[in-house]
Amino acid sequence: MFCRGGTPWPPHCSLYARVGRPRSAAPTKNMNRFVLLIVILGSTSVSAQDITTLEKIGPVVSVQRTDKGVTLNCHDNSQVQISILAPDLIRVRASFTKPIPARDHSWAIAKENWTTPRWNVSETSDVVTITTDELEVVIRRSPLLIEFRDARTHQLINADEHPMSYDAGGRLASMIFDPKAGMFVAASKKLGFDEHFYGLGEKAARLDKRRSSFVNWNSDTPGYIEGKDPIYQTIPFYMGLQRGIAYGIFFDNSYRSYFDFGKSSQQRAWFGAEGGELNYYFFYGPSIKKILGRYADLTGHMPLPPLWALGNQQSRWSYYPDSMVEEVVNEYRKRDLPLDVVHLDIDYMNGYRVFTFNKERFPDPKALTDKLGRQGVKVVTIVDPGIKHPPDKNERYHAFDQGLEKNFFQRRRNGDLFVPRVWPGESVFVDYTLPEARRWWGDLHRVYTDNGIAGIWNDMNEPSDFVDQTGKNQLDVVSYDEGEKSTHAKNRNTFALLMARATYEGLERLRPDRRPYVITRAAYAGIQRYATMWTGDTNSTWDALALNIPMFTSLGLSGEPFVGSDIGGFIGRGNGELLVRSYQVSFLAPFCRNHKAIDGYDQEPWRFGKYYEDIIRKYLKLRYTLLPFLYTTLEEAHRSGVPPFRPLVLNYQDDPNTYNLDDQFMVGNDLLVAPILKPDVSKRLVYLPAGLWYDYWTNKKYTGGTMISVEAPLDVVPMFVRGGAMIPVGPSLNYVGEKPFDPITFNIYPDESGAASGTLYEDDGLSPAYKTGVFRRTTFSARRGPRGIVTSIERQEGTYNAGPRKFNFVEVK
Numbered sequence: 001m002f003c004r005g006g007t008p009w010p011p012h013c014s015l016y017a018r019v020g021r022p023r024s025a026a027p028t029k030n031m032n033r034f035v036l037l038i039v040i041l042g043s044t045s046v047s048a049q050d051i052t053t054l055e056k057i058g059p060v061v062s063v064q065r066t067d068k069g070v071t072l073n074c075h076d077n078s079q080v081q082i083s084i085l086a087p088d089l090i091r092v093r094a095s096f097t098k099p100i101p102a103r104d105h106s107w108a109i110a111k112e113n114w115t116t117p118r119w120n121v122s123e124t125s126d127v128v129t130i131t132t133d134e135l136e137v138v139i140r141r142s143p144l145l146i147e148f149r150d151a152r153t154h155q156l157i158n159a160d161e162h163p164m165s166y167d168a169g170g171r172l173a174s175m176i177f178d179p180k181a182g183m184f185v186a187a188s189k190k191l192g193f194d195e196h197f198y199g200l201g202e203k204a205a206r207l208d209k210r211r212s213s214f215v216n217w218n219s220d221t222p223g224y225i226e227g228k229d230p231i232y233q234t235i236p237f238y239m240g241l242q243r244g245i246a247y248g249i250f251f252d253n254s255y256r257s258y259f260d261f262g263k264s265s266q267q268r269a270w271f272g273a274e275g276g277e278l279n280y281y282f283f284y285g286p287s288i289k290k291i292l293g294r295y296a297d298l299t300g301h302m303p304l305p306p307l308w309a310l311g312n313q314q315s316r317w318s319y320y321p322d323s324m325v326e327e328v329v330n331e332y333r334k335r336d337l338p339l340d341v342v343h344l345d346i347d348y349m350n351g352y353r354v355f356t357f358n359k360e361r362f363p364d365p366k367a368l369t370d371k372l373g374r375q376g377v378k379v380v381t382i383v384d385p386g387i388k389h390p391p392d393k394n395e396r397y398h399a400f401d402q403g404l405e406k407n408f409f410q411r412r413r414n415g416d417l418f419v420p421r422v423w424p425g426e427s428v429f430v431d432y433t434l435p436e437a438r439r440w441w442g443d444l445h446r447v448y449t450d451n452g453i454a455g456i457w458n459d460m461n462e463p464s465d466f467v468d469q470t471g472k473n474q475l476d477v478v479s480y481d482e483g484e485k486s487t488h489a490k491n492r493n494t495f496a497l498l499m500a501r502a503t504y505e506g507l508e509r510l511r512p513d514r515r516p517y518v519i520t521r522a523a524y525a526g527i528q529r530y531a532t533m534w535t536g537d538t539n540s541t542w543d544a545l546a547l548n549i550p551m552f553t554s555l556g557l558s559g560e561p562f563v564g565s566d567i568g569g570f571i572g573r574g575n576g577e578l579l580v581r582s583y584q585v586s587f588l589a590p591f592c593r594n595h596k597a598i599d600g601y602d603q604e605p606w607r608f609g610k611y612y613e614d615i616i617r618k619y620l621k622l623r624y625t626l627l628p629f630l631y632t633t634l635e636e637a638h639r640s641g642v643p644p645f646r647p648l649v650l651n652y653q654d655d656p657n658t659y660n661l662d663d664q665f666m667v668g669n670d671l672l673v674a675p676i677l678k679p680d681v682s683k684r685l686v687y688l689p690a691g692l693w694y695d696y697w698t699n700k701k702y703t704g705g706t707m708i709s710v711e712a713p714l715d716v717v718p719m720f721v722r723g724g725a726m727i728p729v730g731p732s733l734n735y736v737g738e739k740p741f742d743p744i745t746f747n748i749y750p751d752e753s754g755a756a757s758g759t760l761y762e763d764d765g766l767s768p769a770y771k772t773g774v775f776r777r778t779t780f781s782a783r784r785g786p787r788g789i790v791t792s793i794e795r796q797e798g799t800y801n802a803g804p805r806k807f808n809f810v811e812v813k
């Protein structure tokens, strides 16, 4: 391996670069120093804080009733606003030692105007109590402590362990990113003896986050392993679950934030941030599904991507020239492997200049996309935020020239252009908080849409800077931020959200009759409105594969339903067995894409020989026949916020056996999958929740509520269908749209009582017409009678004419 001049690839090169390896020193000594440095960096994060040393908010001296709730005035001049958004959604906003500011802005929130539901407030000398139909918020005046109770049972759901706190004395100033940009604020909640924690978006961690702590600071972390934190995304939303009762907390604060679920203390789960407001939303379930629906109402429902986004995708850093892209696609077709999308990584550009094509490698991109289009394949191009800063003034590059002229680029406080170093070398970043800059950026995508590019893949948007990945080099970079002119401490974590927004809205304007398809690496809460995601630069290892499941399910529990990971792993050399097992996870993930680093061993499905290729084909084909089912579960995510790729706890939250189960997953309500995540293993234990289950491959029936042991030779992923399900299955396809979904066969898996039901969602798969009711959702039911199974249509919704298609009903026995 070699390090190319100045670029941080392969990853070990960047690490050396950060340590500043002296050229003459002996390598082993350097290695030790390097390890030491990592240890020191790693330990500064959470343990440095003891929130009990912070200043506590003062006791309540008066209470004002407002239209939407109450304002509490505190002894230390702090103010707390409690707003009732819905019977199960309460906002808590605190301002320390000064009144709540009039300015109230968040990039994450999709819905600001809620119709206040009926509510009441009552006061005694000790407490103020707010009641809605579902929640009781009990506020103790002195000290100020907030409790959330179930309005019907009065059962405690969540309670402050400590009054809300702020770092008035600047005790934490030495550890915070930018002490000038804000003051540490924190909230502390009682840790339930049996409380489990879920969510927090993309973390290289297990499903149940109890007894762990995390930091949010979007970071480019190639080759991350379990425990690496932070990585690319910030979703400051989590759910607590105790005795089957769930609540959610969305701490809407984009500064570097901290979440500790009983790691530093046995008493508390706390969260805090290095600035901004203590501003959180409390969601009450008790069901997780209901919380996810509300979270989607608040931060945005994922729009449907085009149906072909559920197709199989192939990528590589990088396929070029155009003839090689054609070769890849031809190989797929020749080998009878389904394929919908091929990705062009950074080498398609002219010297990494975004919005350009390299003329030698891709002389006629339109001809290429037309040709591939005739084979049923779409092209997605990568777009990074770095715009090349021309090395000499005479170089003309439209993206730079226009952006400079319009003053859309980020600048330091002293007015200098901020010049990070990324793939193009010295570059500039756009200030996406400027509405006109977002519009301009979106419009720049015309070069892609005109050339038939079907989707955009945003990378490096943490934003990554080879000069310094910690953000220190960007400390004094100012963003417009709706007039606040705030700095990096506040804007880093929302950079990707706004870039994705600019891209999505641009694609909407450029192709109004098509659904945009955007993929992102970094994110902040609300990202689901604009982009799908993948989990960045994983390793081609078994450990990395095992992380797929808790990462996908946690993302799903954090409002990001469309997720996936580089199949086979990104960095290093995989093998046929790992690749097959990786497909056995991802063939049911929303984003199903094989991708590999520039210096990794090739890993397209055929690269390890026919034996493995045949198994991969089996799973890709199965994915395509299951598309009617997958699309139906994806639409459910759009509508209800409940993701397709689920941890078992989401469907069985009363069953404690599911609370930390993260080597199995479910797709929708009906399919349970228990992949093999270790080499040379062909047998495993599978937990089946209570009820009747059918082995997908053999139709053998099991009664759940127990562990079973199943065989899983390399060509088998253990998979079970819930008794009571009807699974819609379509014809075998090489790509989406090759033929209509006709016939559609409903495989009926009756439950113990002989009943089953299922749903089929259909629309044109391409246009935004579904948003105005042009879809068809059909609910079917089946019942075993004396003369066999009887099926009926329970309900039909929507105005879409799905055309004549044949439905077959097959009872699985």
Ligand code: MIG
Pocket (backbone or CB within 6 Å): 009, 316, 317, 345, 346, 382, 459, 460, 521, 536, 537, 595, 596, 597
């Ligand atoms: O510094 O575009 O995560 O998928 O292939 C590496 C090159 C930049 C990181 C992405 C990866 C992509 C690669 N990129």
